[in-house]
Amino acid sequence: MSAAPEKPSLLPASLERLYAVFVKELIQLRRDRLTFATMIAIPVMQLILFGFAINSDPKHLPTAVLDNDHSAFSRLFITSLKATDYFDIRYALAAPEQIDPLLLAGDVNFVVEIPQDFARNLAAGENPAILVIADAADPTAVNGAAMALNGMAAQVFTRELLGPLHRLSSKPAPYEVRLQKRYNPAGETRLNIVPGLVGTILTLTMLIFTALSVTREVERGTMESLLAMPINPVEIMLGKILPYAMVGFLQMALIAFAARFIFNVPVVGNLGTFVALTMLFIVANLSVGYTFSTIAKNQLQAMQMSFFFFLPSILLSGFMFPFRGMPDWAQDIGSILPLTHYLRIVRGVMLKGAGFADLTSDTAALGAFTLAAMTIAVLRFRQTLD
Amino acid sequence: MSEAPEIVIDVRGLNKSFDGKRVVEDLSMQVRRGRIHGFLGPNGSGKTTTIRMLCGLLTPDSGDGTCLGFDILTQQREIKRRTGYMTQRFSLYADLTIRENLEFIGRVYGLRDSAARAREAIERLGLGGRADQLAGELSGGWKQRLALGACIMPKPELLLLDEPTAGVDPKARRDFWDEIHQLAHEGLTVLVSTHYMDEAERCHEIAYIAYGHLLARGTVAEIIAQSQLSTFVVSGDNLAGLVETLKHTPGVDMVAPFGAKLHVAGRDAAALERVAKQFSSPELVWERDAPNLEDVFIDMMSRAQDNYS
Ligand SMILES: Nc1ncnc2c1ncn2[C@@H]1O[C@H](COP(=O)(O)OP(=O)(O)O)[C@@H](O)[C@H]1O
Ligand SMILES: [Mg+2]
Numbered sequence: 269m270s271a272a273p274e275k276p277s278l279l280p281a282s283l284e285r286l287y288a289v290f291v292k293e294l295i296q297l298r299r300d301r302l303t304f305a306t307m308i309a310i311p312v313m314q315l316i317l318f319g320f321a322i323n324s325d326p327k328h329l330p331t332a333v334l335d336n337d338h339s340a341f342s343r344l345f346i347t348s349l350k351a352t353d354y355f356d357i358r359y360a361l362a363a364p365e366q367i368d369p370l371l372l373a374g375d376v377n378f379v380v381e382i383p384q385d386f387a388r389n390l391a392a393g394e395n396p397a398i399l400v401i402a403d404a405a406d407p408t409a410v411n412g413a414a415m416a417l418n419g420m421a422a423q424v425f426t427r428e429l430l431g432p433l434h435r436l437s438s439k440p441a442p443y444e445v446r447l448q449k450r451y452n453p454a455g456e457t458r459l460n461i462v463p464g465l466v467g468t469i470l471t472l473t474m475l476i477f478t479a480l481s482v483t484r485e486v487e488r489g490t491m492e493s494l495l496a497m498p499i500n501p502v503e504i505m506l507g508k509i510l511p512y513a514m515v516g517f518l519q520m521a522l523i524a525f526a527a528r529f530i531f532n533v534p535v536v537g538n539l540g541t542f543v544a545l546t547m548l549f550i551v552a553n554l555s556v557g558y559t560f561s562t563i564a565k566n567q568l569q570a571m572q573m574s575f576f577f578f579l580p581s582i583l584l585s586g587f588m589f590p591f592r593g594m595p596d597w598a599q600d601i602g603s604i605l606p607l608t609h610y611l612r613i614v615r616g617v618m619l620k621g622a623g624f625a626d627l628t629s630d631t632a633a634l635g636a637f638t639l640a641a642m643t644i645a646v647l648r649f650r651q652t653l654d
Numbered sequence: 655m656s657e658a659p660e661i662v663i664d665v666r667g668l669n670k671s672f673d674g675k676r677v678v679e680d681l682s683m684q685v686r687r688g689r690i691h692g693f694l695g696p697n698g699s700g701k702t703t704t705i706r707m708l709c710g711l712l713t714p715d716s717g718d719g720t721c722l723g724f725d726i727l728t729q730q731r732e733i734k735r736r737t738g739y740m741t742q743r744f745s746l747y748a749d750l751t752i753r754e755n756l757e758f759i760g761r762v763y764g765l766r767d768s769a770a771r772a773r774e775a776i777e778r779l780g781l782g783g784r785a786d787q788l789a790g791e792l793s794g795g796w797k798q799r800l801a802l803g804a805c806i807m808p809k810p811e812l813l814l815l816d817e818p819t820a821g822v823d824p825k826a827r828r829d830f831w832d833e834i835h836q837l838a839h840e841g842l843t844v845l846v847s848t849h850y851m852d853e854a855e856r857c858h859e860i861a862y863i864a865y866g867h868l869l870a871r872g873t874v875a876e877i878i879a880q881s882q883l884s885t886f887v888v889s890g891d892n893l894a895g896l897v898e899t900l901k902h903t904p905g906v907d908m909v910a911p912f913g914a915k916l917h918v919a920g921r922d923a924a925a926l927e928r929v930a931k932q933f934s935s936p937e938l939v940w941e942r943d944a945p946n947l948e949d950v951f952i953d954m955m956s957r958a959q960d961n962y963s
Contacts, residue, residue, distance in 0.1 A: 281764045498731055
């Protein structure tokens, strides 16, 4: 009998052990039908539930009109407004003082103010402005209407602007619609919800699946064998995290696909940036879950820890409430959470076309968080049964 | 294997407590290369705890020693690399097939061609037809064979087997021991804990532990000789009634029924002789006999109970 033949170099041997755990976890994941089903079901369910909320594109919103012009053009504008189906003209106002009470009481979502001499200025080519004040406290309510308004504005007078006024029918429109959002100027839009959803779904699923990985082995008694083998905590951790990173990648693809083709959220920025930073975020959450699993005494505790982490992630990350609108202490807690940074990243990349350079501080925060979680996990990992 | 130490396990004064309760107390033991060393003792006496301390799974509160020449306190990794540990409870992955379990182990130990080595191990175990069966679905005997196969696949120098034959049928136990002897013959050192006396008698040497204390060690013959126990075998009718009487008779240290007979033992030979005379009758035949291992252990255990518990 000879000693176990060892490979000469250290790194390949270490990678091989990591690979051993990786393959093992992958097989177990594939055999664990329930977990696998959950992993697919959670994002699908969340997408459907939230998607339903996103799709609710409210119409016939109460609107007040203050027509200071009383011309054919202003009346035509108001008629077109009604025709979009988004605006339900409930009040015809006589004076500007009437506007604020209506908005404050929440009796109307919109107030449209047409300035004096609108028709004359329009004919003179002076580009007059119509003011639309929106109550943006409920951003989902406002956005569809705002978009309809913009689409309508460009076309409403095309037929009337014939003959001598034909020169005015050229684009852009010969007048301006100024949208003034009140109460929530940051305007959490429906576009913001889908990217946020990417983050919350990944947080929940990634957290839960690694939170069980170590405790499960302890409870099943397989940990004793594993610890008796020449393998170290870092190899075990990475081997256990990697298969779930792959699952995370699939989830990301699924959600991104749904975002793009079902909810029509454009990805303005670079797709590579999106994928790379999302993977970082996935690994960050996997590390947290794994850390919990090294601390928890059993699977139930690990689940409870995950939910205690998930709750503030939802509430304080800026997913539910605008981040800058929260009190300082809440912002401080929020700044520790990976979801907070990821929301900025994903909104930046998907909606604003931000690149790595614009996101360095959030990327660094995610990286630091991941490293810290992994360090704690490796230190907390019990290499003995003491 | 040129400069391998002749003493494979050499530990001194090991102590271990859990929650303030001393589980292993001042335990020393030496095991020589190529020997099968039996580790006996009642449940909860600290066998598993001791084995875990030897392979680095538990840190002793005090004491030190070496395993395969490596320090058990600082060089656990070297020890693990060269030791096969078969846990008391089946600890392979129940949701992996036999083949997948063995390949996993092959990779962790960095075996050159883990797939081929797993195939070999499967052939050797006679599990050819079941390679793709989940390990959790195997019967007790097959689980035990697989666990042993998994332990020896990386070709360790030392095997630590924790009650490997618990709950396994006699034929499988016999085969298992034949295999252990074959491995020892090839140079492997084996430390095996067990409850069974017939298994103890198949070991080159044994150590008996109760309540965390090592009470005896040596070959079977040595332990029997050390015990200085005189034994009588009593046959006759109505032995059940006699048991209670004898238990309270001075000079009798152990009474145990064996089938239709009664084993009576005592450390004071003269006193026991008197008892034998006193209770002898045409219906009760007292015959002097050499004590067997079980007599010795039962006696040691009852003494340990008085001293330590
Ligand atoms: N991890 C542990 N925590 C607390 N008590 C333990 C632990 N492991 C073993 N014990 C206790 O130590 C004693 C000896 O256990 P063990 O070494 O398993 O005995 P054996 O293997 O001889 O049956 C038992 O009383 C057991 O309850
Ligand atoms: Mg035990």
